[in-house]
Amino acid sequence: MKKSVLLLFICWITVCFSFGQSPIIPSPVVYKIAVGKMSIANHFSINSENLPAEIKDFLVQKLVDTYSIQTVISASGSDLTFKKITNTPPDFYSITINDGVLIQYSTSASCFYAVNSLLQLIEGEKDSYYFSKAFVQDYPNFQWRGLHLDVSRHFFSVEEVKRFIDLMSLYKFNTFHWHLTDDQGWRIEIKKYPKLTEIGAWRDSTVNGHYSASPRTYSAERYGGFYTQEQIKEVVAYANKKFITVVPEIEMPGHSRAALAAYPQYSCTGKQLEVPGLWGVFEEIFCAKEESIDFLKDVLTEVLTLFPSEYIHIGGDEAPKTRWNTCPRCQKVIRENGLKDEHELQSYFIQEIDEFLTSKGRKLIGWDEILEGGLSPNAAVMSWRGFEGGIEAAKQKHFAVMSPGSHCYFDHYQSKNPNEPTAIGGFTPIEKVYAFNPIPPGFSEQQAFFILGGQANLWTEYIPTMTQLEYMTYPRALALAQVLWCKQKPPFEAFKKSFVDYHLTYLKRYNVNYSNALFYSQLTIFKNKNGLKLNFKGASKEDAFQLETRTNEKNSQFSENSYITENDTILLKRSKDNQIHTFNFKLTSKNSPDPAHFELKIHPAIGLPIELITKPAEQYKGDGALTLVDGVIGVTPWKGNEWLGYDTTQIEFIVDLTRKVKIEEILLNFLQDDGSWIHSPESIQISVSTKKKKWRNLQIQQFIASQSANAKKAGMKNAFEQNINLKGRFVKVKVNCLKYIPDGYAGEGKTPWTFTDELILLYKE
């Protein structure tokens, strides 16, 4: 196998090709360039021999629609010829561009990949297009290269879904995970149960703005839509022509409010509830009784006729057990099957579905919660709460797809620019996506065998339109394509150069509304011994950073309306008057249409050294200890990078005031966003010391949000505040987090998240 590949390679070395920067994304295994061009004449002649029909149609259409290049297809065409080869790695292809183009491929899919690579190699302008002479050899690393789309929270038309698939195919993704059902809408016609779409596809209202906005308001507009079975078949056939498998997701037992609005008899209580217009997790889920499971098997029977995919996704995530705990029918199933608890009942539920799918020759895949209570024999796991679910599955010799929130959630923010449109939270810039590796460190080759690949998820609570969908997907999807395709991906800077040199133009050709986040000017905050240092890095010469207003504070070197540009740095000193001051900055950037406004709070604790005894979670570690005292107050709705996020039951850190002072007061802000399982803590203990040897402990205080003038001045909406009035140099903060999410909240009974930022200390010499 390896020998034939090597032979091809050697024969081209003799024609003086040399390694070059590949314009192709994802980067091919080999890209070599030679001197000279091959011009692409109008009436480009394509040899039809060995060219699969659907690929011919695709190529001809792309050349004429995107480049206005007319083609002539015949058995004697010589500009582009194809050859099928054997004995290669899976989905192998090569492209040789000399005086003509020769594509050699092993499978129809790889022929399609080759054609897509070739399209990316077109250079020049209309009427003078050309290829640079080059040699490409390529094959993918992972077999599951996926993008997910949630059409429940917001609905996307058949045409929009096709466009999403079309753009995926340009970057060699091969799996489209279609999230068809959820609480806020059922989107697939099921003939046996017409009310699923008559009732379940429509909601009477939708929450405005972010979930955690207060007060919460709703637009009272009827919203919804669904796909008929004919339309589903059309989309599946469309994707198939682009060598993309559509994996449908039918959520169970949770995220089922839309289905239960249509058929309440399959819930535990039978109570008639509406299709909700609010995001989150709901207690009403499918009952585990036989009738409910039979209903879902009926639904899946129709689903299987529409989707030929090997895997069928059944959700399995975020199913609160509140109803199951008290439902006589669920308790009866537990007793009769000798189950230990409701977690084992969920496992029993999934196993019933697993057996059903297996009997139909299909495989079940579900979110990592399906591990709880025991993994069903044939199930594959999609790991979203981190890597652990995928690691556990692989160790049990089950297949897994890695889709961790830390790297693969494209509904998160992608830049720190305050003008970013509202997103769910979280911070996943393109650099982070690029750093993703689906194979966990320390995995053996045998364990890695069970990792099918990776996938990015596009949950659409805050993605109401196609324009916004493209903005959130691109260019992050290009980084993910690199991760999943390349065995050894080039360094990020090389990828960025390819993107800038070739793919900005390429995406523009397809009118993709990509994000410019990579080209925004950047403001970076550093710690300084006297406070903070701000570094401004303009992305272009026109970019500038300017102080607009500030409250009465005279010790800064920075005055109103003074600009800094390019690589300037300014110093912001800790306030000496023991007050909290507000500085408003404006950042103008050529690449972002509106100026961005930043607010910094200059207070007596900015830039102070802090020892984080408890480490924040990897995906919410912000800029470490500096995040707590960087003058950027954590906001609601959260943007993902200005808070420190913990999933521990206690948080401990020590602030160093650098000398003995009289400490008067502490303010510490927390995030309350129960839809995201983020809760205020239970209580806090403050201790003071001069040499970190003996600590004077203040009384533990229950957490109560302060309404004081200082909290307001600091812009803290949910702050803990305590008078200290002790002399000392070190302040120890011990936060006792809630141990369990209280009843009635999303994720009840689980460990909540605790998010904190900013810390303010008031003190005198």
Ligand SMILES: [Zn+2]
């Ligand atoms: Zn029940």
